[in-house]
Amino acid sequence: MVSGRMLCTVGDVVTHSALSRGIIPAVGVIDGLTMRSPYLAMPEISQHILHVKNPAGTITDELVATLKEAVALTPCVIMVDGEEDLAVLPLIKLLPDDALVVYGQPNEGVVLCLVTPELRQRADYLLSCFVRC
Secondary structure, three states: OEOOEOEEEEOHHHHHHHHHOOOOOOEEEEOOEEOOEEOOOOOOOOOEEEEEEEOOOOOOHHHHHHHHHHHHHOOEEEEEEEOOHHHHHHHHHHOOOOOEEEEEEOOOEEEEEEOOHHHHHHHHHHHHOOOOO
8 A cells, every 4th residue: 555545566677676575566567577688686585476378468358367366465576477467457347446557667756547437448448449359
């Protein structure tokens, strides 16, 4: 919780940064990589840990189901075998209003999103652009 709001992180560096500062994300989503290279600096994780496969450039039904489970199990970390980058979109849809989502923007910094009905609608639109396999 940050300022009384649920905080979720997507990405190894932002999750590590939160944990190393004593901030325990309600949901942290990591894949063991940063910019396609192994990320070895993660502190020990004491929360529930869930595992899911999610190939790069995709959002699988399994990932969405695991995100739902994680939101119900908070605090929880999801270890993704594949890539976690796109998990931000379904996560926004699952979180309550006023939750915070933090994710890294490579070579730019960190993005902080406040979950609102409008942001959820934008995430919904972007998800509708994906091709279902």
